[in-house]
Amino acid sequence: MNTQEIKRGEYNAYYPISKLKMAKMNRDIVESHVKRFKSKLNEYGWMMPIVVSRKGDIIEGHNRIESAKLLNQKTVPAYVIEWVDTSKEREHLNAIIGLNNGNKSWNTADYLKSFSAYNDDYKIVYDSYLKNINNISVGNVVCAFFSKTKGKGFKQGTSKIIDLEFSLYLLNKISLLVSKHSKRKIQAYCVREMINVAFISAKRDIKITDYLFKKYDDLAIEGNAVLTSISEFKPTMETYLSNYKNKKKKRK
Numbered sequence: 001m002n003t004q005e006i007k008r009g010e011y012n013a014y015y016p017i018s019k020l021k022m023a024k025m026n027r028d029i030v031e032s033h034v035k036r037f038k039s040k041l042n043e044y045g046w047m048m049p050i051v052v053s054r055k056g057d058i059i060e061g062h063n064r065i066e067s068a069k070l071l072n073q074k075t076v077p078a079y080v081i082e083w084v085d086t087s088k089e090r091e092h093l094n095a096i097i098g099l100n101n102g103n104k105s106w107n108t109a110d111y112l113k114s115f116s117a118y119n120d121d122y123k124i125v126y127d128s129y130l131k132n133i134n135n136i137s138v139g140n141v142v143c144a145f146f147s148k149t150k151g152k153g154f155k156q157g158t159s160k161i162i163d164l165e166f167s168l169y170l171l172n173k174i175s176l177l178v179s180k181h182s183k184r185k186i187q188a189y190c191v192r193e194m195i196n197v198a199f200i201s202a203k204r205d206i207k208i209t210d211y212l213f214k215k216y217d218d219l220a221i222e223g224n225a226v227l228t229s230i231s232e233f234k235p236t237m238e239t240y241l242s243n244y245k246n247k248k249k250k251r252k
Helices: 031-044 062-070 089-100 108-116 120-131 138-146 164-181 188-201 206-222 230-251
Strands: 010-016 050-053 058-060 075-081
Touching (some): 031 062, 058 062, 058 089, 089 108, 108 120, 120 164, 138 188
Parallel strands (some): 050 075
Antiparallel strands (some): 010 075
C-alpha cells in the first residue's frame, strides 16, 4: 500500500517578526490571551510555531506574536507554507477558519466579523450586533437572523438571513424591552426562546408577535418568576399564543 504524500512546509526557528504581516480578516487580538501566552512562553518556551505563508502573511498565531513582542523578542519560530495564496483574501480567511474551527477561543462574534467582509448577510448581522451590543447577546442576534448559531454552515460563512424585515423588527422590540427592564429581567436564554417562538410558533406574524411582546412586558412589570425560568418561559409564551389564536377564532 502506497503512502500518500501530504503537503509539507519548512520550519524556520528564527523568523523575523518585522517581516510578518497581520491578517486583517482575523479575529480581534484578545488581550487576556496575549497575557496568558506570554506567561506560557516564559515558563515553557516555544512549544508550537506560528504558521505563515511564503510572503510572511500570518495564518495562525496572531496572539502568540503579540506575546512575543511583549517579551521584546525579535524573532519567532514559524512553519512556512506555500500552498495557501494569501493574496486572495477569501482563501487566506478559509485557511484561518480551517485551523480555528475547533478552537474554543473563537467565538460567535469572531466568525461574524471575519465573514462580514465577504458576505453581505454576515455584514448585516455583524453591524446589527454592534448597534445592539449593550442590550442583546451576539448569540441572540445571530439567532434572530440565521435561526441557528451551531453547525458547519455558520462557521463556514454560508448561513443566510431568513427574513430581514422580521429580524430587524425583533431586534428593535428586544432592545426596547431590555432598555426598559434591564438584562437582569430580560435574560438571554429567555430572549432566545422568545425568538424561537416568534419564528416557529407565531410564524413571523408581526401582529401575533406584538401581542407576545406585550405579555413579555407585562411579566417584567410584575416581576413574574417565569422571567428567570428556563423550563417555564417558553411554555408560558406558547400558552399566550394559544389563547390569542383561540380568541381570534371566537371573533370570527
